[in-house]
Amino acid sequence: MTDHPTSRPLRSRAWFDNPDNIDMTALYLERYLNFGLSLEELRSGKPIIGIAQTGSDLSPCNRHHLVLAERVREGIREAGGIALEFPVHPIQETGKRPTAGLDRNLAYLGLVELLYGYPLDAVVLTTGCDKTTPACLMAAATVNIPAIALSVGPMLNGWYKGQRTGSGTIVWRARQMLAAGEIDHEGFIKLVTSSAPSTGYCNTMGTATTMNALAEALGMMLPGSAAIPAPYRDRQEVAYRTGKRIVEMVAEDLKPTDILTREAFLNAIVLNSAIGGSTNAPIHLAALARHAGVELDIADWQTHGLDVPLLVNLQPAGEYLGEDYYRAGGLPAVAAQLMRRGLLHENALTVNGRTIGDNCRDAVIEDEDVIRPIDRPLKEAAGFLVLRGNLFDAAIMKTSVIGEEFRERYLSNPEDPEAFEGRAVVFDGPEDYHHRIDDPALAVDENSILIMRGAGPVGYPGAAEVVNMRPPAYLIRSGVHALPCLGDGRQSGTSASPSILNASPEAAVGGGLALLRTGDRVRIDLKRGTADMLLDADEIARRRKALEEAGGYAYPASQTPWQAIQRASVGQMHTGAILEGAERFQRIAQTSGLPRDNH
Ligand code: FES
Ligand code: MG
Numbered sequence: 001m002t003d004h005p006t007s008r009p010l011r012s013r014a015w016f017d018n019p020d021n022i023d024m025t026a027l028y029l030e031r032y033l034n035f036g037l038s039l040e041e042l043r044s045g046k047p048i049i050g051i052a053q054t055g056s057d058l059s060p061c062n063r064h065h066l067v068l069a070e071r072v073r074e075g076i077r078e079a080g081g082i083a084l085e086f087p088v089h090p091i092q093e094t095g096k097r098p099t100a101g102l103d104r105n106l107a108y109l110g111l112v113e114l115l116y117g118y119p120l121d122a123v124v125l126t127t128g129c130d131k132t133t134p135a136c137l138m139a140a141a142t143v144n145i146p147a148i149a150l151s152v153g154p155m156l157n158g159w160y161k162g163q164r165t166g167s168g169t170i171v172w173r174a175r176q177m178l179a180a181g182e183i184d185h186e187g188f189i190k191l192v193t194s195s196a197p198s199t200g201y202c203n204t205m206g207t208a209t210t211m212n213a214l215a216e217a218l219g220m221m222l223p224g225s226a227a228i229p230a231p232y233r234d235r236q237e238v239a240y241r242t243g244k245r246i247v248e249m250v251a252e253d254l255k256p257t258d259i260l261t262r263e264a265f266l267n268a269i270v271l272n273s274a275i276g277g278s279t280n281a282p283i284h285l286a287a288l289a290r291h292a293g294v295e296l297d298i299a300d301w302q303t304h305g306l307d308v309p310l311l312v313n314l315q316p317a318g319e320y321l322g323e324d325y326y327r328a329g330g331l332p333a334v335a336a337q338l339m340r341r342g343l344l345h346e347n348a349l350t351v352n353g354r355t356i357g358d359n360c361r362d363a364v365i366e367d368e369d370v371i372r373p374i375d376r377p378l379k380e381a382a383g384f385l386v387l388r389g390n391l392f393d394a395a396i397m398k399t400s401v402i403g404e405e406f407r408e409r410y411l412s413n414p415e416d417p418e419a420f421e422g423r424a425v426v427f428d429g430p431e432d433y434h435h436r437i438d439d440p441a442l443a444v445d446e447n448s449i450l451i452m453r454g455a456g457p458v459g460y461p462g463a464a465e466v467v468n469m470r471p472p473a474y475l476i477r478s479g480v481h482a483l484p485c486l487g488d489g490r491q492s493g494t495s496a497s498p499s500i501l502n503a504s505p506e507a508a509v510g511g512g513l514a515l516l517r518t519g520d521r522v523r524i525d526l527k528r529g530t531a532d533m534l535l536d537a538d539e540i541a542r543r544r545k546a547l548e549e550a551g552g553y554a555y556p557a558s559q560t561p562w563q564a565i566q567r568a569s570v571g572q573m574h575t576g577a578i579l580e581g582a583e584r585f586q587r588i589a590q591t592s593g594l595p596r597d598n599h
Pocket of ligand 1: 061092093094130167200202206208
């Protein structure tokens with residue numbers, strides 16, 4: 001148990017102990033007493049710890065946090081704090097329309113107001129489903145009070161006829177099987193639902209597993225805790241330890257900006273490559289870095305991450321699932337391997353008050369088939385490529401999911417890697433794609449590149465996970481299971497498609513993709529990091545002029561107030577797709593001081 005108060009006054013004292021404004025103090029006290037806190041507690045000088053609850057019936061991936069929060073509370077109380085739990089705007093990746101991507105900034109905004117405007121000295125962030133983790137971390141970085149993240153953990157492994165079935169990943173495969181006539185509708189549903197046998201988030205290395213791993217890699221979560229499956233008893237135990245630890249962090253005044261340094265972000269980039277992490281990570285880390293005031297460029301992903309080997313054998317890049325990963329040692333075991341090659345900044349501080357080096361250096365691999373030793377990786381150089389050209393200023397490609405043949409031909413042949421050239425087949429949004437993909441008139445063949453546009457932060461709005469597109473059914477039946485895809489939307493972290501994603505600027509704000517037409521030739525040179533439409537400058541200028549005269553790339557009207565607000569201020573994905581500010585408001589990266597009294 002830690003001693004309180006410290007020499008530093010607690011933030012919450014401004015609410016409960018204000019001799020200059022005794023009326024207000026009374027008002028605040030009166031309201032917090034009526035659910036059972038005593039005057040004695042509120043006057044005790046104990047730190048008040050928020051539990052930012054992301055679980056609800058609308059967010060089943062995080063719902064187990066409703067149970068875990070009880071253990072967090074006990075930990076907080078045991079260490080001498082007072083716990084106040086409150087809801088965060090729910091985000092559920094697959095349930096929210098038009099896309100959960102729209103809600104990250106909304107949950108962020110809401111949480112900033114709560115952390116800033118209430119008498120909280122610190123917060124436990126309950127993370128899980130894809131965007132809940134970055135939304136919570138971004139808010140904590142903005143308000144910069146002591147914060148610790150608690151992952152809800154993945155679901156148990158899914159099984160079907162003796163095979164592991166992983167969330168999301170099985171959907172992409174089952175879709176192809178359905179299109180090829182190998183299974184019927186009922187078989188499709190059975191296969192897909194088998195992948196979700198318990199509470200928790202997606203059990204593959206999708207965006208949820210990735211972002212929780214990266215929260216730990218950044219130092220914002222207790223070491224070894226991100227990967228514990230949701231129903232395991234260890235999960236309950238770490239919830240308790242998280243509650244205890246946050247109280248100590250108040251005494252130590254250990255704040256997000258002490259932990260979220262550039263070195264921590266570079267560690268996260270390196271670890272993301274080694275785990276085969278999601279293509280959504282660069283967007284969320286860029287957003288978090290900007291709220292933490294850290295310089296991080298999209299180019300850092302290639303500079304620091306590309307040459308890192310893939311060590312974790314999890315779907316979609318590999319074979320296993322969340323339970324296997326945890327049993328094999330989780331993130332600390334991966335970090336220990338990377339340290340052997342000097343790939344991590346070992347001095348980066350973490351929430352337990354120790355460095356990532358001290359936390360992880362001695363971690364061992366318990367199963368070398370699931371987590372590979374660094375001298376026997378699954379793949380060398382398995383990070384993200386960052387591409388540019390006349391189609392966009394920045395886009396990324398996840399190389400850990402590229403097939404060996406493709407890699408050999410277009411990327412790793414050191415003498416003369418070929419550029420990939422193909423005929424563009426352009427879709428304006430997923431509805432257009434679903435409507436037309438199987439139409440023989442499109443003449444999609446094995447030399448086609450499928451293009452998705454209108455799917456970015458402004459166009460969709462919110463940036464949807466729609467860039468990974470299956471080939472037409474007739475091509476799948478003839479053995480072509482994947483075509484190169486490129487677009488200004490995102491791709492699910494559970495997909496293994498070799499796609500070029502997150503193209504910025506998007507078509508909706510005048511990016512080069514808006515000028516492309518079906519039938520144009522597109523050239524992608526992975527070795528040089530370029531992607532271009534093969535049109536001469538005059539033709540590009542003509543099309544640009546015509547687009548401007550038509551009033552720009554057309555996209556559907558906003559349907560809710562938030563869609564309109566987000567569209568008016570959101571930035572592009574390579575810089576985090578955060579609220580940049582707009583005509584009537586200025587972007588605020590960090591809150592300052594304390595809020596004024598409310599009466
Ligand atoms: Fe929520 Fe995958 S849909 S974690
Ligand atoms: Mg997703």
